[in-house]
Amino acid sequence: MKIICLILALVVLGSIPVQGGYSKRILSTAELINYLQPHLDPEIAALHARYIDMFATQWKVDRLKVISITHLESRFRADAMSRVGCIGAMQVNPRAHRDKLKRRGITYRELFLLKNNYDVGSEILRDCLRSSRSFDEALYKYSGGSQNYPTKVKKIYGMLSS
Secondary structure, eight states, rough: OOOHHHHHHHHHHHEEEEETTEEEEEOOOOHHHHHTTTTTTTHHHHHHHHHHHHHHHHOOOHHHHHHHHHHHHHOOOOOOOOOOOHHHHHHHHOTTHHHHHHTTTOOOOGSSSHHHHHHHHHHHHHHHHHTTTSSHHHHHHTEEHHHHHHHHHHHHHHHHHH
């Protein structure tokens, strides 16, 4: 029931009347985050959105890809930490990306800060996309080799793209 209400809300919010029919309105990053995580405080969603938009633009990656990865990885939790030591909203592996941390002068702990996490995570995503022949291959690399990861991220991405 909850999902049906969310879908209906998205349809209502996503469409605006124009002469001769309806045209889809492009939802803001914060609106997309709140769609995926409806109980997330709107101010927290806006903070995530600010950094996603900033670093997706800087690193020239699709914001929907960053949103999809973050939703799957952490459900937009800045304090997320995996069993293998990946940190923050985008679950950056600090051991695998020491060069990126060193270049920025940030510590492992500072990866919990959204600004740093989205900066490093978006650069990693950009590198994976550049070195891959497909989005699936890039997602496989981003995840560190998880077989099901590309399917899961693409499902979220497809939902956001439609």
